[in-house]
Amino acid sequence: MNKVISKDGTSIAYDKTGNGPVLILVDGALCYRASGPNGPLAEQLKEDFTVYTYDRRGRGDSDEKKPYAVEREVEDIDALIQEAGGSAYVFGSSSGAALALEAARCLPAIKKLALYEAPFVVDDSRAGVPEDYLDQLTEHVASDRRGKAIKLFMGKGVGVPAIFITMMPFMPAWKKMKAIAHTLPYDTILTVDHQKGKSLSAEEWSSVTIPTLVGVGGKSPAWMNNAMQELANVLPNAKHRTLERQTHIVKPDALAPVLTEFFME
Structure with missing residues (x-):
C-alpha cells in the first residue's frame, strides 16, 4: 500500500501494479481496494497498463477532511495523477463513473476516459429518486x-x-x-441531479472533448441502457459499447479486453 496527500491534506491510500500507460480505476459506492471489482480488474489489465486502484476518501485506508465536496474527490484523483507522472487514463464504474466524468471535466491531465453504467435516470423507464x-x-x-x-x-x-x-x-x-x-x-x-427522469444536458460536459467510452451491460435494465446511450450522445467525443451478457456487476474478464482495446487504440 502507498499513500499520496491530496490538496486539502487528506491521505489517500492506493496500490500500483503493472507496466505501461497509467490507468486509474475509480470505484463506485460501497467499494474500496479490499472489497470491490477493481482489484480483480487491475489484475486483468496489468500486462498493458500501470494500474492504480485507490480507496476513495473516507473508505478503507484513506482518511478524509470534512465537509465533503465533489471538488475534494476530484483533487484526490489529481493527486494520484501527479504522483503517477502527470497524465493518465481514467475508468469509473457506477457512481465512480459520475466521479470520473466530473474529474475529466476539471482535469486536462486525463487523456482518455471510460465509463460503465453511471446510475443516471433520464426518462420514465424507471421512477426517479424522491425529492427528499x-x-x-x-x-x-x-x-x-x-x-x-x-x-x-x-x-x-x-x-x-x-x-x-x-x-x-x-x-x-x-x-x-x-x-x-x-x-x-x-x-x-x-x-442525484441526474436521477430524476430528465434528459442530460450537453452543455454540462461540453468541455469533456477527450475520447470517451460509455459502456453498458447487455443484460442491464432498459433505464440503464437508455441513460448510457444518451450520455454517449451528449458527450462531444464519445462512443457507446454494449457488453453482451453483462449486468451492472460486470465481470473483469469481459470488461478488461474492452478497456484495453479502447485505451490502446
Whole structure:
C-alpha cells in the first residue's frame, strides 16, 4: 500500500501494479481496494497498463477532511495523477463513473476516459429518486442507521429489486458495506441531479472533448441502457459499447479486453 496527500491534506491510500500507460480505476459506492471489482480488474489489465486502484476518501485506508465536496474527490484523483507522472487514463464504474466524468471535466491531465453504467435516470423507464432522497440518506447516516442507508441507496438510488435488498444482510460483504456506509451521501451528491427522469444536458460536459467510452451491460435494465446511450450522445467525443451478457456487476474478464482495446487504440 502507498499513500499520496491530496490538496486539502487528506491521505489517500492506493496500490500500483503493472507496466505501461497509467490507468486509474475509480470505484463506485460501497467499494474500496479490499472489497470491490477493481482489484480483480487491475489484475486483468496489468500486462498493458500501470494500474492504480485507490480507496476513495473516507473508505478503507484513506482518511478524509470534512465537509465533503465533489471538488475534494476530484483533487484526490489529481493527486494520484501527479504522483503517477502527470497524465493518465481514467475508468469509473457506477457512481465512480459520475466521479470520473466530473474529474475529466476539471482535469486536462486525463487523456482518455471510460465509463460503465453511471446510475443516471433520464426518462420514465424507471421512477426517479424522491425529492427528499438525499435528505433521507443523510439522516440515516447521521443516526448511524447504516443498514437502512444501504437499503435505501440500493432501492431508490440503484433500483435493485426488493427481494435482493432483503437478502443483502445475509451476504458475506454486508459487514464491509456497513463499514463505509457513511460515504453513501457522497455518491448520491455525485449522481442525484441526474436521477430524476430528465434528459442530460450537453452543455454540462461540453468541455469533456477527450475520447470517451460509455459502456453498458447487455443484460442491464432498459433505464440503464437508455441513460448510457444518451450520455454517449451528449458527450462531444464519445462512443457507446454494449457488453453482451453483462449486468451492472460486470465481470473483469469481459470488461478488461474492452478497456484495453479502447485505451490502446
